[in-house]
Amino acid sequence: MxxxxxxxxxxxxxxxxxxxxxxxxxxxxxxxxxxxxxxxxVPSDSSWYRQNWEGATCSNYLCPDTLACVHFPHHCPCPHQDVEDKVELGEGIAVCASKGGYKAGEAARKIELARKALI
Structure with missing residues (x-):
């Protein structure tokens, strides 16, 4: 038992x-x-970004998209360099544009054509 x-x-x-x-x-x-x-x-709350912005130390120009510290605003890197080309428009202005086409520099070429009102 x-x-x-x-x-x-x-x-x-x-x-x-x-x-x-x-x-x-x-x-x-x-x-x-x-x-x-x-x-x-990811919550739609910018507190993380603001915290990093406020905590960043930069004696020159702090890039708003990448928080990189550079000498001039047009020196800011593109946030997504693998899929974006940086195109300088002159007078210290630069833009990041999606890479277009299959050739290197295609985004810059299209921006230049647009500036000339050809497309």
Whole structure:
């Protein structure tokens, strides 16, 4: 009788441990999924940007898009250099434009054509 009772208690303990394992396993998966979703959803709050802007030290010009410290505003780098070309328009003015076409300098060429009212 003691043997059967011991066996039942051992099986019950084993079953409880299994359920606890699966509960932690699935809840852990939900927590990991929730943290992944949190990383994807950025709130529309500019406090992070303002905090970094106010904390930046720059004795010359602080670029508003990249927070880079440069000597002149037209020296600011493009924030997405892999997909943007920087085009200087003259008089210290520069713009970042999406790279266009398959040739290098295509964005600059199109901007120049637009300035001449040819496109």
């Amino acid at each position: 003691r043997l059967i009772l011991s066996l039942i208690l051992a099986l019950a303990g084993s079953a409880a441990a299994q359920f606890q394992f699966f509960e932690q396993f699935f809840q852990g998966g939900q927590q990991a999924q929730a943290s992944t979703q949190e990383k994807q959803n």
